[in-house]
Amino acid sequence: MIAVRPSSLSSLQLVALASAALVLLPLIYITTLALSADPAVWSRLWTTRVPELLWNTISLACAVVLLALVLGVSTAWIVTRCEFPGRRLWEVALVLPLAMPTFVLAYVFNYLLGFGGPVEALWQMLAGPQARIFSPQSFLGVTVVMGLATFPFIYLLTRSALLNFNVSFEEIARTCGASPLRRIISVTLPLLRPSIVAGVALVILYVVSDFGAVSLLRYQTLTYAVFQQMTGQLDNQAASILSVLLVILALLFLVTERWFRRKSRFYQTAGRYRAPQRIRCNWLQTVGLTASLAMILGAAFGVPVCLLILWSLSPEALVILDARFFGFVWNSAVLATLAATAGVLIGLPLAYLASRKPTWLNTGCLQAAYAGYVLPGPVAALAVLVLCLNLIPVVYGTVLVLIIAYVLHFLPAGLQSLEPAIQQITPNLEEVARTLGLSARETVRQVTLPLIRNGIIVAWVLIFLQTMKELPATLLLRPVGFDTLAIRVWLEASEEYYQLAAPSALLIVLVGLPALGLLLSRDWRAA
């Protein structure tokens, strides 16, 4: 391999080092803050809040994973293994809930399942006037909301695994006389395990770091507690302690997932690949399948969107569609654009160096950048806050702090599409360009960048979308009067002004839809 010019390399390396420092410093700072906290605060937290918070967080994660698994795997199996009218449509539609931020779903469910809400009224017509349904503001309620919001992760991964699945394994089991149930348990499911585990890890991290749903449904998890400590206490000791616990918890889940994946590698046998035959459904089965899919998708997307549209058209909501509202739209757009651009610019050198010059330093920088995974929104906000206050107090209360927090938090999401994009192009192409006389910079500009353009676009869109939906860090760090759409939804919804929250919520969902299409066509199908 022809060596890249040393001068440009070292400047790139500096950028990568700086980005890694940007990510790691806040984490280190917050840990020191927690460790230097008064031991009395530690012991008080351990004896009172921590057991409850840990139990709430872990049990919620487990319950949501169970629900998401049932929904995700069964829907994926239906759309890949059954043939019925409308199958292709369902195949695409089942991704739609991903456009729904958890806080929007939570606030709609707060109304739907709420005390005296429509679902309860319906239930009382059947079961008598005194009948009660479960409250959305309970363990069960939060589980349902989070399960509906996250099952598409598992659906997507399981579906692509099922599509790339060699049926000969199942057929061999069949010729050996295994019953259908036995085939599913001992052949199909184990083969799906890697993708299911990856999906489960996504769901767990999502639940552990979620703020929107748990805050609106008043369910105490570690992430929500960090936020409450930050806003309710005069110092950040307790918040930093809980943050460190949260980081450790997320790290544990992440490491377990990696370990699982390494333990269970399955390889498709080369050649002789045959797509599975779909089961043809008769009309009765079709009706059954369509009804159950419609119920799942209706609860996760259809009904909420219809309600949002209805509320947005109500006179109360139309009144607030003034210049102030468009100011919020503008703020959201500006923040998301800046964060996405900054994220891509910081992510590119990291991913490039780690794949082209995989020294321990470069791969270390890349791994460090993934730390954002274990920094839920309030923790990222707290980390950036203490760091900025100590190092560069001038930027406190400006947009810059917010951007740093976003980049810190969402860089992993961007890297996940940048990294494979860069790895997929062979270094030979760049080497050819160099032998033909292009300089290192020109090679990057004329060969590498055009080739990884799609990866860059996907990374940018991902960060943009996530920033649009971001809530806790924005709440904690926004400059004066700098409200975003997500903040308006949360503020109005937390006082149960359903109509007033609807236009902003609907806009967030609508912006997410085309981006979802982009991701579907580029990212997931390739995966």
Next chain:
Amino acid sequence: MSRSLHKAHRTTPCTNYHPHIGIITTCIVLLFSIIPNIAAADQLTVYSGRAERLIKPALDEFTAKTGIQIALLSSGTTELVNRMKAEGDRSPADVFITNDAGSLELARTAGLFRPLSMREIERAIPPQFRATDNSWIGLSGRFWIITYNTRMVKPDQIKSLLDLADPIWKGKLAIPNAGSEYLHAGVSVIRASIGDDRTKKFLEGLRDNAGTQVYQKSSQIVEAVAKGQVALGIVNHYYVYRHLATQPASPIAVVMPDQQEGGMGAIMNVAGIGVLKHTPRVEQAKLLVEFLVAQAGQKIFADLDKEYPLHPEVQADQALVERKSFRAAMVPLAKLAELRAPTLRLIEEVGMR
């Protein structure tokens, strides 16, 4: 391609290297980060810990009257105090308005406020509702009351806040969450009145009775009581009256607690205002204070927000319990600040949510 050609190409100025994008982005980011400071040049920036709906009408009327524009940041009270402390002299805030005398006093002891000597204040607001050096000034009064659903509770069942710890109310009580300043202030007053041990028992009872019915917003507690989701709730009085003003038929009523012989009296707190020490816009800030303590401003708090105005000549709303008919707990407002740290510790020890 020859070496020289390549060199010439490399130095062409119009080529768009990607480091340039970085520089441009940095510039944009910096530009945006300065915007708040530019915007602050010709208007008053108000940090407010009060619900936006309760303070914006008064500020809008001030703008209409004086032409002075106001940038409003509504957020949590403690969050804003932390923020002003962190921002120090660079804070864009000129004025701080909030709903808890304890927080105002904390901000004063942190040296955030500028003492004001204005005849208008002396004339309008009685001294017990201001800081000793007039660095914060109370604007309106509010009382902790017990609100109950008239279909579920009889008015004579409850006399005192302390009754709410009784296990008969298990699952029937809604309370504010552990981070809310008005809970802190209320618990401080109870501690000062009945001592730490009894307060702790009371809070444990409250915690057990409320269970998961712990709310971030007072308006949610009122809603929950009105719908019958819970039977009782602890809130500041005006949330109930604001609710009744829009829904007069709602089955909800108010007990002014602890008025019995030897009882501690109703827990009072004030919403107030302070002018930040470093602000260059002292004149405009003083105009705002003057507007809010004068009869016109006080009337907004009385009529719109249903609070008790502190100006002795301004009448409270007719629907409210006549102010002279009940007595308030004997704990000076400024004392709420020093009581707060041990109160927070107690609340944490009990493990309230």
